[in-house]
Amino acid sequence: MNLEIDFRSGIPIYLQVVERIRERIAASQLAPGDQLPTVRSLALELRVNFNTIARAYRILDETGIISTQQGRGTYVTNTPPPEASEKIRQKALTELARRSFADAERLGASPEEFNQILKDQVAHWQQTGRLSNPDSDN
Amino acid sequence: MNLEIDFRSGIPIYLQVVERIRERIAASQLAPGDQLPTVRSLALELRVNFNTIARAYRILDETGIISTQQGRGTYVTNTPPPEASEKIRQKALTELARRSFADAERLGASPEEFNQILKDQVAHWQQTGRLSNPDSDN
DNA sequence: AGTACAATGATACAATTATACAATGAGACA
DNA sequence: TGTCTCATTGTATAATTGTATCATTGTACT
Known part of the structure; x- marks a missing residue:
């Protein structure tokens, strides 16, 4: 899950x-x-x-x-109607964003610093066509 | 003890x-x-x-x-405190970023869409001085 | 004495876990 | 077919753990 x-x-x-x-x-x-x-x-x-x-x-x-x-x-049993689903989805995403920043904060990163890292991640994804592998640099 | x-x-x-x-x-x-x-x-x-x-x-x-x-x-605590070595910290942050995008994907959002939401979150944080409250609209 | 404040204790409460229980289904076998 | 057994599933209840709130105690200062 x-x-x-x-x-x-x-x-x-x-x-x-x-x-x-x-x-x-x-x-x-x-x-x-x-x-x-x-x-x-x-x-x-x-x-x-x-x-x-x-x-x-x-x-x-x-x-x-x-x-x-x-x-x-x-x-x-049931899925909520589409408009409700979209609302839940939006909320889930903002909530996920919030959690991510909170986790970053615990690692000592400001929202700005973490946002930069996220941007780099997207750039890398656009180049390679996939999200980077967690083991890529071990 | x-x-x-x-x-x-x-x-x-x-x-x-x-x-x-x-x-x-x-x-x-x-x-x-x-x-x-x-x-x-x-x-x-x-x-x-x-x-x-x-x-x-x-x-x-x-x-x-x-x-x-x-x-x-x-x-x-398991997560290294903010004063941990820079290398470990960077690795933890990129891993967190990767996992965040993976979670967003699971919720049906493209990296671009999620990145937009992240940007909005930072903007909101800059306005209010804090990360938004998880219970704000329950 | 009296007041204010910090430290500690007493009590009730909420979240999680431990343990025993009941319902269901699959397979063995008469 | 029937039913037995047993593993797997969710359920019920009490014990354990941290939390919240207020009462009590001690100390310093007027």
Whole structure:
């Protein structure tokens, strides 16, 4: 799943999981009928207790966009209407931007410095046609 | 832990705890990822109230060298502090940039679109003097 | 004495984890 | 077919961990 959650943000993990999954559904990365990871497998991936994931799933279930079934698994039921999806998507992107700057700040970089690095990254991507490999200069 | 605290020194207990733990980390007796004692267990050991330990932990958390997580515990921080070597810092920043674009792509945004959003975020930061609040429009 | 302030303690609370439990489904076998 | 067993799934509840808020204590200063 590769969900990005921040243990140091002060935002409860279960709420972060709710948001990240809503974003994936809004971005059609998860379509109706798709099965979500089991509470245990996602918990293992995120290194948290599976009850924390279960709590997130329960919230999503109560809002009706997924369906959790004991013994079977959890499945996506509805995708929000296009205009709502676009709004969620926009919010997800600005939120991602905010998190990125916050992470950069923790590494001692000002927003300006990090923005420069991001620009370089785009330039490199335009040259090579792909995002640079994390192991490229080891 | 066996922290040396002097109750008669006149120096507040929570400040002594802060100093003792800083020393342990500086001496690599506590490594990144290591879990510190819970506020209650350390309080029991030192015969003080656990709020006093919590206060010490909060100070260390604010300086970024440990991370306290409700319900989970407190851990020595993994990410290198800003004063780490420039090379490591640069590498961490480019890796962060790469991951950010990958996440944006997962949300259905091209690098160009996401870059625009990043620029807007910097502009907004320059206006308000802070990175925008995650809860601003919930 | 009285006041103000910082340090510490008491209590209630929220997030996360640990443990035991119940529902479902796949495979073995009569 | 039926049903047994067992692994896998989500559920329920209590224990553990840090947080928030206010009360208490001690000290310095008038």
